[in-house]
Amino acid sequence: MSNNNSNSHACDTNPDPALSRSRAHAPESGDCLPPLIDGSCSSPPGAGPLRRQRQRGQAPIKAMLMVAILVGAVGLLWRVLQAQVVDPLAGLSSLKTVVVPGPPAEVLDQFVKDKAAAIQLGKALFWDMKVGSDNKTACASCHFHAGVDNRITNQLSPGLLGGDKTFQLGRPNYTLKPEDFAFTKHVEVNQAQPQLSNVNEVAGSQGVFTRNFVEFGTGKTGDVCASVSDDIFHGGTGFNINGVNTRQVTGRNTPSVINAVFNFRNFWDGRANNMYNGGDPFGMRNPNALVWKLEGGVLRQIQVAIPGASLASQSDGPPLSAVEMSCAGRSFMKLGKKLLGQPPLAGQTIAVDDSVLGPLGSLRNKNPAPTYSELVKKAFRPEYWASPTLIRMSAADEAKFASMDLLPARQFKRSTAMFEVSQMEANFALFFGLAVQLYESTLIANDTPVDRYLEGQTGALNEQQLRGARIFTGTGRCSRCHSGAELTAASFSNVIKQRLRRMPMGDGLEAVYDNGFYNIGVQPTAEDLGVGGIDPFGNPFSETRMAQQGKTHLLGNGFDTTKETTVGDTQRVAVDGAFKTPSLRNLEFTGPYFHNGGKSTLMQVVDFYNRGGDFGDVNRANLDRGIAPLGLTESDKQDLVAFMLALSDDRVRYRRAPFDHPSLCFPQGHKVSSSGALLQDGSTGNGVDNTECISAVGAGGASSGLKPFLNLDPFQR
Template identity: 85%
Template sequence: MVNDIRNGLAKPMLMAAILAAALSLTPRTPLAQVADPLAGLRSLKTVTVPGPPAEVLDEYVKDKAAAIQLGKALFWDMKVGSDNKTSCASCHFHAGVDNRITNQLSPGSGLPGTDRTFQLGGPNYTFKPSDFGFTKHVDVNQPQPQLSNVNEVSGSQGVFTANFVEFGTGATGDVCANVSDDIFHGGSGYNINGINTRQVTGRNTPSVINAVFNFRNFWDGRANNIYNGGDPFGMRNPDALVWKNEGGVLRQTRLAIPGASLASQSDGPPLSSVEMSCAGRSFMKLGKKLLVQRPLAGQVIAADDSVLGPLALLRAKDQVPTYSEMVKKAFRPHYWNSPNLLTMSAVDESKFASMDLLPARHFKRSTGKFEVSQMEANFALFFGLAVHLYESTLIANDTPVDRYLDGQTGALNEQQLRGARIFTGSGRCSRCHSGAELTAASFSSVTAQRLRRMPMGDGLEAVYDNGFYNIGVQPTAEDLGVGGLDPFGNPLSETRMAQQGKTDLLGNGFDPAKETAVGSAQRVAVDGAFKTPSLRNLEFTGPYFHNGGKSTLMQVVDFYNRGGDFADVNIANLDRGIAPIGLSETDKQDLVAFMLALSDDRVRYRKAPFDHPSLCFPQGHEVGASGALLQDGSTGNGVDKMECIGAVGARGASSGLKPFLNLDPFQR
């Protein structure tokens, strides 16, 4: 059916000038039906890729191509994880997301007062199609009555619960002390006597593809648009400093690099005690581990890899550089060339904050002093900027919709054009999935207006963060989203920051005089709101929403058509567009067909820039003949069941990516 959709005939598009005029509309376009099926949209090829100003980036980066190569190596290298099995790509290997199905279930956000028990399955559970949606209805077109609801999350498995002791060397992972996990142990139907399984994140994994267009990243926007050189929190962190060699003297300096949300995001997972790290590891210790090693040791690099190919050739000659040598090639010397060592302590290690927002598990850092080189002290800076530059190349802008908007009138068929009219008209989709980026959370949308005012679901006006909406996926109290707090006690919400008079910490040109006023008595609606994702490559990026609670695009369309699942509960914070739509079954089919036209075949076949080295990752844990989880005798944890994907070069693979659970996007 999908191939039939792609190969149909299309109606001629309206004049390009009309589309250009439509771009002057507010980021949340009117609800009225419009004549042009793609009014207000344009090809992503026409959008300038956001990023730090060239003159700012030039202060740090000496060779951009070398930095991109370093970033791609670090992104895919399994040694970045404390266990030497977990890379950034472990959760982003499939069209920028994670489509694993075993041990991907989390009991929820972990907020105080929320249910932390498993309802659907348990640790090491394997998803099946009938598990979705997590909220089930008597009639898919009506929010009530509900047949059932589970408040669990389809997240991503990370690392075992453990505390950092010392960094690993060579082929070994970090030395860590195992901790008995009170959530991710046991398992429905398993007699495993409390054996730890890998932890699972409390939210579904967003795609890194096209993430460069987001003003902030992560579902709750914690990856700040201002990069401080070491963690996700920008100027909110008063202790974030890097070391600069000024005439032979090492001095600490504060960074505030604008347009660098991906760098802020990149520095989050490597220190997360859930995602990649034993609790308490610092970037300095990660630098000590990695800088002496050669990139991607034990992983295959295709000879024609669009970025890493030269490393494959050097590997054949046994001339692969170390990460230290790659840093020297990519970055300005005054951030790494000092011969002097720095004496550090546990206090210095903790100055860059972990991205984990839940109450930290107590662990005891070493009280001893240790020495690091300037390069090790600044490893977070190199890691963040290099991965930022690599991820900035992951732009999927060659979909049938983009080609149609570029003037190729045969790119979309009749059904897809009918779906486009619903998308921009009666379906109300483009109100939040606006512009060429298909998200109101884009850099262009948010920099035009950071704070906005509108009537909420209850009809009363409130101010909110542009691009972040509560759409009634789960009750607000289950996960506050952008309504939560950062590690320094500040609101993640820019609206609440402005309300508290902390606009000096927002940066990137935030001007209170030009923004929607938000006084101390002003009503604010940000709780339970999450960043609007872009819609490209939706065919491959299920399960959907921040909780991963829908498995197919048809389930997503049903959700919006009935006006959400918990609109009544979330009414005070609810986006005003979440209300029953009244689409027919044919309308729904057409809308799904349009969304499938947002797939880029370069992503489907992993062609450059989406090619990659080989990768092995845990896919749950091994189970014995008795049904009991097998235990690793050396750690006491569950035995990982590893799965591998092969290296793919610039020309791509012969077989295309499949949807989540291999489900037909049109099925429920």
């Protein structure tokens, strides 16, 4: 009885009479009614002995109920922990879920008549060696290996962007070796200081010899150009050995074109504008960029401003670069004169099952074979090419599209003679830029093990890779900058939300910066200003500084001053030495790493971040606040590298469509005599090229996979 009395509060046997009257019509099930506010419960009237029997069973029932609640709470807590610990990628999504950026359809349709034909034209132009003045240099010459350049001979550039013309690690035509990396070496790998050594050289991409343009060539011959000594004692940049020029090398490492469509701006410094002007990388910053349009039978010049077209802006840069592909002073009109009458990829092999170019290969035996002119007519609207009227041009007209080169142009004399071009030749830059953008927009690597895991295939990642993912999103701080499905804060989807952002700096003060561009302490800021540089028109590359100077009208693509971060005259700005955050996909194949190419393996990259950068203290005024020692263990580092290897797409590894390609031959340094002297070409006086070739690959891909840079193990340092 005492036990029963002790439990009588659970269902009071003597409820308030008024309460009993209110429950007169309750079901006579003998169960307790819903609990009252005070926690007691009531039973239907007349429960009698049944109620007393149930009172005796209340203790175990209540205990079971509490256990059930506890189990439920533990289960909920486990699911929360599982989302944060067991599944570190919770909340992320596959890249397949991201809409591919690009110009709005209604804008693109004003120029493009047949998108598939434009993609075909773009792929042909991208891989055609005749685009280079020397007929040996294609866009693909620097992007043939998972979208990047893995050549190792004559790939060094001195610190030209920092004003240094001297080589420290090697010299022109040097062959890179594993022991050359990292370019900054440390006494203790987890500490930024002290350093054993540092070189400010760049592992870039070899381009063309230093020459001045004279006249355009034909399909069988390159452009006619005059050789100029590149010896530093003759005002050159130092790509010269004992009076013999070597090919110049770019001042930055080559970024990948794969997934580049997801970037809001392109190039390391963002100078490939999100607004395309139809002729060069600089968008609305260039007031002279005009294209020719036929309207009502009248040919007139118009301004073009195509949003979401950074890849088109980027594509129009290298073909006229006096370092990368062209003799100094060549114009797109002259490149059009050279190419438009020629069949695409003449002298190069196209696989019969090439996913885009296959039909062109099958037409090669047709007489006459289709020319670039016919491809342009098929791809673009006639109002941009159909005028029968020839246009008289001058040297000043040729110079309206600006050079992308970062160093001051070598002095050269343009011909003063007037010349005539067709409308198609005059607009060749427009066709080139849009066609290559549309082709590169198909180069999307979104079928990695990580993507498949995010799609629900939980077995796509092993335990080590999951541990690495936990570090990536947690203690490694990687996902702060390599965010979203694109794995970069410089993505279109991220930047379009907010172009300028505020950041607390290391000294506690606040600065404004370009979203997606960060100074991470790879080299001292003064070595390369990155997005802190200046365009050919005296404008800063940085959108933050453009806003500070009141030039937001030149930014376009939805820049809204009423919604964006304001930048006052005295506002601190953190953009010097900042570079675009690259995507991390296919890192296995895209070494060497960083804008200077100074790290050769993924482990070296992880070491860099773990010690808080190499020059964090030196760059403190502009340094991203996330760059600080991480305290990762060796096991943590191994796990993080394993995760990054899960970002490789096997279609890229084996060059399966859309990553298939025609054959390509490219320079790989220069030949030397038995004594080690550079061999000299008798007709030009320049060094003699060593040439390597890769075979055409069809849609089904190759049997062997791509290898890492220098065939190095990604886990080694």
